[in-house]
Amino acid sequence: xxxxxxxxxxxxxxxxxxxxxxxxxxxxxxxxxxxxxxxxxxxxxxxxxxxxxxxxxxxxxxxxxxxxxxxxxxxxxxxxxxxxxxxxxxxxxxxxxxxxxxxxxxxxxxxxxxxxxxxxxxxxxxxxxxxxxxxxxxxxxxxxxxxxxxxxxxxxxxxxxxxxxxxxxxxxxxxxxxxxxxxxxxxxxxxxxxxxxxxxxxxxxxxxxxxxxxxxxxxxxxxxxxxxxxxxxxxxxxxxxxxxxxxxxxxxxxxxxxxxxxxxxxxxxxxxxxxxxxxxxxxxxxxxxxxxxxxxxxxxxxxxxxxxxxxxxxxxxxxxxxxxxxxxxxxxxxxxxxxxxxxxxxxxxxxxxxx
Numbered sequence: 001x002x003x004x005x006x007x008x009x010x011x012x013x014x015x016x017x018x019x020x021x022x023x024x025x026x027x028x029x030x031x032x033x034x035x036x037x038x039x040x041x042x043x044x045x046x047x048x049x050x051x052x053x054x055x056x057x058x059x060x061x062x063x064x065x066x067x068x069x070x071x072x073x074x075x076x077x078x079x080x081x082x083x084x085x086x087x088x089x090x091x092x093x094x095x096x097x098x099x100x101x102x103x104x105x106x107x108x109x110x111x112x113x114x115x116x117x118x119x120x121x122x123x124x125x126x127x128x129x130x131x132x133x134x135x136x137x138x139x140x141x142x143x144x145x146x147x148x149x150x151x152x153x154x155x156x157x158x159x160x161x162x163x164x165x166x167x168x169x170x171x172x173x174x175x176x177x178x179x180x181x182x183x184x185x186x187x188x189x190x191x192x193x194x195x196x197x198x199x200x201x202x203x204x205x206x207x208x209x210x211x212x213x214x215x216x217x218x219x220x221x222x223x224x225x226x227x228x229x230x231x232x233x234x235x236x237x238x239x240x241x242x243x244x245x246x247x248x249x250x251x252x253x254x255x256x257x258x259x260x261x262x263x264x265x266x267x268x269x270x271x272x273x274x275x276x277x278x279x280x281x282x283x284x285x286x287x288x289x290x291x292x293x294x295x296x297x298x299x300x301x302x303x304x305x306x307x308x309x310x311x312x313x314x315x316x317x318x319x320x321x322x323x324x325x326x327x328x329x330x331x332x333x334x335x336x337x338x339x340x341x342x343x344x345x346x347x348x349x350x351x352x353x354x355x
Contacts, residue, residue: 017292017293017294018293018294018296018299018300018303019299021289021292021293021299021303022299022302022303022306025303025306025307025310026306028306028307028310029079029306029309029310029313032310032313032314032317033075033079033313035317036071036074036075036078036313036316036317037067037071037072037075039317039320039321040066040070040071040320041320041324041325042062042066042070044062044063044066044067048063049063049067069211069212070210073210073211073212073214073215074207074208074210074316075313076210076215076219077207077210077214077215077218077274077275078207078210078309078312078313078316079309079312079313080215080218080219080222080223080271080309081207081222081271081274081275081278081312082281082308082309082310082311082312082313083222083226083304083305083306083308083309084222084225084226084267084268084270084271084308085103085268085271085278085281085282085285085308085312086281086282086285086286086304086305086307086308086309086311087225087226087229087267087301087304087305087308088102088103088108088225088229088263088264088267088268088271088282089101089102089103089281089282089283089285089286089304089308090285090286090289090297090300090301090304091229091232091236091260091263091264091301092105092106092260092264092282093286094232094236094237094239094240094260094297095166095236095239095256095257095260095261096166096170097239097240099286099287099290100283102282102283103264103268103282104173104177104282105169105170105173106150106151106154106169106173106261106264106265107147107150107151107153107154107173107176107177107180108147108150108151108264108265108268108269108272109147109177109268109272109277110150110176110177110180110181111146111147111148111149111150111151111180111269112143112144112146112147112150112269112272112273113143113146113180113184113203113277114146114150114180114183114184114187115142115143115144115145115146115147115149115273116139116142116143116146116199116202116273116276117184117187117188117199118142118146118187119138119139119141119142119143120139120191120195120198120199120202121187121188121190121191121195121199122187123138123139123142139202139273140214140217140218140273140274141273143269143272143273144218144269144270144273146180147265147268147269147272147273148265148269150176150180151261151262151265151269152265153176154169154172154173154176155169155261157169157172157176158172162254163254164254164257164258164261166257169261201276201329202276202277203276203277203331204276204277204329204330204331204332205275205276205277205278205279205329205330205331205334206275206276206319206327206329206330206331207275207316207330208327209274210274214274215274217270218270218271218273218274221266221267221269221270222266222267222270222271224266224267225263225264225266225267225268225270226267226305228259228263229260229263229264229267229301230301230302232256232259232260232263232297232301233296233297233298233299233300233301234251234297234298235251235256236256236260236297237295237296237297237298238250238251239251239253239256240295268282275330276329276331277331278312278330278331278334279331279334279335279338280334280335280337280338280339280341280342281308281311281312281334281338282308283338283342284338284341284342284345285304285307285308285311286300286304287342287345288307288341288345289303289304289307291345291348311334311337312330312334315330315333315334315337316330316333318333319332319333
């Protein structure tokens with residue numbers, strides 16, 4: 001009796017653990033956010049600024065600029081980007097039923113890179129009136145448009161008679177990624193030294209360009225995508241049983257695919273556009289959470305958003321502190337931290353991967 005009851009109790013134990021993880025991960029996010037507001041090249045201290053705000057004391061010009069114009073938008077963007085990458089990774093892994101899937105499979109990264117490279121190399125050819133009006137938003141806008149164009153093309157290629165083939169999407173994504181890389185290579189060949197520096201910096205990822213303006217146009221897409229993604233949990237759980245089984249138990253599989261792909265494209269496209277290339281968050285975070293709290297996507301997607309945001313903020317803190325007052329590209333930090341963890345996960349589950 002005891003042996004037969006133990007397996008049935010496992011899902012309830014995992015669900016309870018996942019709910020507790022909501023609270024712990026939210027607490028961790030608050031703590032790392034406060035640390036992020038405190039640490040930086042400037043000696044402005046967040047506790048001192050908070051005390052002045054509570055007592056009604058006027059802030060100095062330096063304190064106001066550092067806190068409200070530099071650190072707060074950077075923190076907000078870090079939370080949005082980290083959550084978008086992690087949740088998108090969890091959605092793609094559930095959609096493809098493949099633990100190695102990430103948002104790059106649907107061409108978001110390749111399209112965004114091509115758009116950004118085009119803006120950096122050919123942006124000087126724009127009329128002065130247009131360039132002045134767009135300003136610093138040229139690269140993020142071009143990256144976002146490139147991401148969306150790539151995803152829409154991939155979606156059209158892999159959809160036939162109203163049905164989207166996941167296998168075709170995977171193979172077409174590889175082909176379109178190679179094509180985008182070739183086009184990017186041609187533009188890089190044409191770039192001058194300054195443009196090559198800009199390309200390298202963007203490709204390694206950074207939150208240093210965060211501003212309220214960038215956040216104003218990227219956050220609605222990211223937050224909207226995250227909200228929609230949380231409602232995909234039950235459908236992704238059904239899809240884990242196979243498309244036919246998911247359809248038999250009442251899920252509209254094609255509609256689920258459409259919403260998942262467009263949601264990932266919106267959230268990740270906007271995130272990559274404002275932050276550049278940041279790797280491993282979308283692969284590692286869902287893996288860690290499955291090991292800790294189980295595979296239920298209803299819980300996994302929320303926890304992925306919280307953990308992804310916390311990890312990216314931690315990586316940003318490290319990037320600002322290690323070589324202060326200079327700054328490491330955040331993509332280097334996430335690769336250094338994420339690659340060993342990913343290798344450990346592969347070694348731990350290599351029997352499953354081999355199958």
